[in-house]
Amino acid sequence: xxxxxxxxxxxKQDRRALARAITLVESGRADHRAQAAELLxxxxxxxxxxxxxxxxxxxxxGKSTFIExxxxxxTAQGKRVAVxxxxxxxxxxxxSILGDKTRMERLSRDKNAFIRPSPSxxxxxxxxxxxxxxxxxxxxxxxxxxxIETVGVGQSxxxxxxxxxxxxxxxxPAGGDExxxxxxGIMEIADLILVNKADGDLKxxxxxxxxxxxxxxxxxxxxxxxxxDFPKAMTVSALEEQGLSDAWGExxxxxxxxxxxxxxxxxRRAQAQFWFLEEVKQGVLxxxxxxxxxxxxxxxxxxxAGQAITPSAAADKVLKALDIRKR
Amino acid sequence: xxxxxxxxxxxKQDRRALARAITLVESGRADHRAQAAELLxxxxxxxxxxxxxxxxxxxxxGKSTFIExxxxxxTAQGKRVAVxxxxxxxxxxxxSILGDKTRMERLSRDKNAFIRPSPSxxxxxxxxxxxxxxxxxxxxxxxxxxxIETVGVGQSxxxxxxxxxxxxxxxxPAGGDExxxxxxGIMEIADLILVNKADGDLKxxxxxxxxxxxxxxxxxxxxxxxxxDFPKAMTVSALEEQGLSDAWGExxxxxxxxxxxxxxxxxRRAQAQFWFLEEVKQGVLxxxxxxxxxxxxxxxxxxxAGQAITPSAAADKVLKALDIRKR
Numbered sequence: 205x206x207x208x209x210x211x212x213x214x215x216k217q218d219r220r221a222l223a224r225a226i227t228l229v230e231s232g233r234a235d236h237r238a239q240a241a242e243l244l245x246x247x248x249x250x251x252x253x254x255x256x257x258x259x260x261x262x263x264x265x266g267k268s269t270f271i272e273x274x275x276x277x278x279t280a281q282g283k284r285v286a287v288x289x290x291x292x293x294x295x296x297x298x299x300s301i302l303g304d305k306t307r308m309e310r311l312s313r314d315k316n317a318f319i320r321p322s323p324s325x326x327x328x329x330x331x332x333x334x335x336x337x338x339x340x341x342x343x344x345x346x347x348x349x350x351x352i353e354t355v356g357v358g359q360s361x362x363x364x365x366x367x368x369x370x371x372x373x374x375x376x377p378a379g380g381d382e383x384x385x386x387x388x389g390i391m392e393i394a395d396l397i398l399v400n401k402a403d404g405d406l407k408x409x410x411x412x413x414x415x416x417x418x419x420x421x422x423x424x425x426x427x428x429x430x431x432x433d434f435p436k437a438m439t440v441s442a443l444e445e446q447g448l449s450d451a452w453g454e455x456x457x458x459x460x461x462x463x464x465x466x467x468x469x470x471x472r473r474a475q476a477q478f479w480f481l482e483e484v485k486q487g488v489l490x491x492x493x494x495x496x497x498x499x500x501x502x503x504x505x506x507x508x509a510g511q512a513i514t515p516s517a518a519a520d521k522v523l524k525a526l527d528i529r530k531r
Numbered sequence: 532x533x534x535x536x537x538x539x540x541x542x543k544q545d546r547r548a549l550a551r552a553i554t555l556v557e558s559g560r561a562d563h564r565a566q567a568a569e570l571l572x573x574x575x576x577x578x579x580x581x582x583x584x585x586x587x588x589x590x591x592x593g594k595s596t597f598i599e600x601x602x603x604x605x606t607a608q609g610k611r612v613a614v615x616x617x618x619x620x621x622x623x624x625x626x627s628i629l630g631d632k633t634r635m636e637r638l639s640r641d642k643n644a645f646i647r648p649s650p651s652x653x654x655x656x657x658x659x660x661x662x663x664x665x666x667x668x669x670x671x672x673x674x675x676x677x678x679i680e681t682v683g684v685g686q687s688x689x690x691x692x693x694x695x696x697x698x699x700x701x702x703x704p705a706g707g708d709e710x711x712x713x714x715x716g717i718m719e720i721a722d723l724i725l726v727n728k729a730d731g732d733l734k735x736x737x738x739x740x741x742x743x744x745x746x747x748x749x750x751x752x753x754x755x756x757x758x759x760d761f762p763k764a765m766t767v768s769a770l771e772e773q774g775l776s777d778a779w780g781e782x783x784x785x786x787x788x789x790x791x792x793x794x795x796x797x798x799r800r801a802q803a804q805f806w807f808l809e810e811v812k813q814g815v816l817x818x819x820x821x822x823x824x825x826x827x828x829x830x831x832x833x834x835x836a837g838q839a840i841t842p843s844a845a846a847d848k849v850l851k852a853l854d855i856r857k858r
Contacts, residue, residue: 244841333843340841473836480835483846484828485816491855492815501811508807509800514571514667516660519810524858528818531854 207239211246214345217284219318222345226320229337232330244337247344254286254343254350255459258368260361260390265376266400268307270442271351275308277448279316283349286342287311289322290335290354290364318347332363336479339367365393366478369468370455372396375417377409392424395435395458398451402439414439429467434458488528497526534566538573541672544611546645549672553647556664559657571664574671581613581670581677582786585695587688587717592703593727595634597769598678602635604775606643610676613669614638616649617662617681617691645674659690663806666694692720693802696795697782699723702744704737719751722762722785725778729766741766756794761785815855824853 205213205224213221229240261267275285287308311317320338322331335352342350354364365371373394391397397417402410417437424435436454440447462468492501504518513521532540532551540548556567588594598614605612614635638644647665649658662679669677681691692698700721718724724744729737744764751762763781767774789795819828831845840848 241841241844241847245844248838248841337843476835476838476842477832480832480842480845481828483843484819484849487846487850488815488819488853488855489812491850492811495855496857497855501808505804505807508803511575511803514568514575515803515807516664516810517568517572518807519814520568522811523814523818526815526855527858528815528822528824528853528855530823530852 207242207246210243214247214341215250217346219345222318222341223320225341226338229341230334240337244340247340250344252343252346254339254347255455256339256350256352256367256369257455258352258354258361258364258371259374260354260364260371261374261400262376263355265374266442267353267374270374270398270400270440271353272308272311273442273445274448274451275311275317275351276314277445277452278349279311279314281452282316284316284318284347285311285349285351286318286320286345286347287351287353288320288335288338288342290331290352290360318342318345331360332367332479333483335364336367361390361393366475369462369471370395370458372398372451372455374398374400375413377401377406377413378416391420395430396451396454397421397435397437398447399437399439400442402447403441403444407441410439429462429465429471431458431461497522500525534570534573537570541574541668542577544673546672549645549668550647552668553665556668557661567664571667574667577671579670579673581666581674582782583666583677583679583694583696584782585679585681585688585691585698586701587681587691587698588701588727589703590682592701593769594680594701597701597725597727597767598680599635599638600769600772601775601778602638602644602678603641604772604779605676606638606641608779609643611643611645611674612638612676612678613645613647613672613674614678614680615647615662615665615669617658617679617687645669645672658687659694659806660810662691663694688717688720693805696789696798697722697785699725699778699782701725701727702740704728704733704740705743718747721748722757723778723781724748724762724764725774726764726766727769729774730768730771734768737766756789756792756798758785758788824849827852 205221210221210225210228214225225240225243228236228243231237231240259267259271261270271287275287278285308319312319339350339352352364352368354360361371371393373390373396375397377399397414399410399414399417402414414437421435421437426432438447438451438454440451442448459468462471491497500522504513504521507513508515508518532548537548537552537555541552552567552570555563555570558564558567586594586598588597602612602614635646639646666677666679679691679695681687688698698720700717700723702724704726724741726737726741726744729741741764748762748764753759765774765778765781767778769775786795789798818824827849831840831848834840835842835845
């Protein structure tokens with residue numbers, strides 16, 4: 205299939221073509237990368253825009269169940285939903301999140317849903333680029349909502365937040381009044397905290413946990429891109445499919461507010477620039493591994509190891525000798 | 532004071548000269564940087580080597596009390612002890628850890644101890660370089676042990692581990708059999724886990740917590756640079772000064788083993804190379820902010836924001852136009 209045909213079929217919402225295009229952007233082969241770039245350039249002007257929702261949650265929080273319930277809720281509203289995953293650890297752990305679609309059996313059979321497992325890839329930079337491109341493809345294929353799931357290892361939440369319009373943090377009910385081991389920084393990027401498992405024996409605990417987080421959120425500095433009552437904490441039960449409509453209502457309210465106040469567009473522009481700069485940086489660092497730079501670095505690295513020169517003095521030597529210039 | 536005099540006085544273990552030299556390496560001024568580089572180069576061959584201990588612990592674990600008790604224990608053994616801190620957040624939080632020496636009143640008055648607060652600095656790369664250089668100065672000034680404390684924000688633990696010979700994780704007794712919110716990865720870099728507050732009402736809990744962590748450590752893959760019984764978990768009471776001698780004994784045993792098996796030297800060499808490469812990378816990225824590169828990046832960033840080009844295509848353009856070359 206050539207790129208023009210792939211483009212046309214994606215625009216016609218052909219899921220097979222979409223899957224194939226994602227495989228293309230996931231490939232590391234140079235010819236595939238060139239084709240992927242061409243395809244993305246062709247689709248850039250599609251004018252279609254999805255709501256990109258970043259989603260993170262600690263293990264055991266019931267993330268798969270939530271995605272399935274929330275996804276089914278959305279498709280029942282007539283929305284088309286794509287689910288992507290960012291898991292920099294997938295190679296190491298020997299499998300990928302979402303790899304086992306049986307975890308979301310109903311959703312994966314829904315013709316208005318599209319689930320794509322995380323590619324096996326250790327380098328977070330590579331995962332980020334491919335996921336961003338997959339998001340762009342899903343948008344061009346007319347999906348209304350793109351859920352980007354992350355396991356929350358290392359920097360992956362920050363990466364997902366940088367490609368999402370909204371960021372949702374899913375938490376489990378916690379005994380006692382102590383906040384769970386939520387990483388610093390994650391509270392600050394969350395737009396909505398959902399305390400899952402607000403059902404059966406855990407319902408009261410979930411309500412209490414939610415109040416604790418609501419309190420903690422009030423302590424955070426207000427962000428300019430938020431209406432007064434955000435970020436917000438709510439309870440849901442993915443199992444009993446409770447609270448999903450309210451959660452979706454809040455996402456819509458926040459999204460509308462940001463559109464009306466210009467923050468939506470500003471954020472997308474800033475994100476595009478962020479990723480542009482990230483790719484330039486990664487590319488420049490890769491150049492250190494070739495040509496003049498590589499030889500000089502290798503030579504000095506040996507001296508550094510032998511304590512013949514300090515690391516800083518050796519680095520200064522390299523930096524004085526090399527320069528980034530026009531080809 | 533000129534650099535030769537500063538060097539001589541540091542070699543004579545003059546604490547004032549040491550403090551002055553650390554101020555020099557902390558400075559961002561170009562002339563200070565040049566002087567600092569000269570001084571470090573002069574001191575490189577001193578042949579003095581300290582045991583560098585990285586130390587991390589969650590807030591509330593009693594880290595200051597532990598450092599004071601452990602430091603006093605060491606000076607009572609005739610050791611000279613320096614305490615440094617890595618806190619990338621110190622500017623934001625409005626103060627620095629160890630900034631308030633009254634937290635370690637006894638130790639700060641001990642003539643065989645030297646306590647240096649973390650410099651106010653947001654950029655972790657800068658903090659890392661300055662701390663490494665301060666460690667080198669403390670070694671040249673004849674300290675036997677250099678404790679490098681970190682608050683554990685973001686990547687700071689990894690940074691500290693990369694400049695330490697041993698890494699110690701200090702934890703509090705935890706109720707129940709659940710492991711505390713120890714970040715993934717930290718367990719893997721810890722050589723010794725010390726469960727503090729093994730005193731009074733918390734003693735039994737501390738013992739149980741210690742057993743839990745010992746169990747968790749056994750699940751981790753064995754590392755080549757460790758003897759069979761490491762990493763290890765133990766209880767201590769900084770308050771009652773219990774267990775400090777045992778902890779120090781274990782640190783010594785591990786250090787001896789690594790020296791005998793060549794891992795000590797291998798690790799120091801690898802760390803020196805790591806920091807050399809880090810500084811080269813940071814320096815090269817800084818070059819993107821000047822000359823040809825800066826102008827082209829600024830122009831394309833505007834187009835990226837306006838969706839006139841995708842971030843990846845724009846990055847490719849920059850990378851095709853620029854090259855790292857010999858000056």
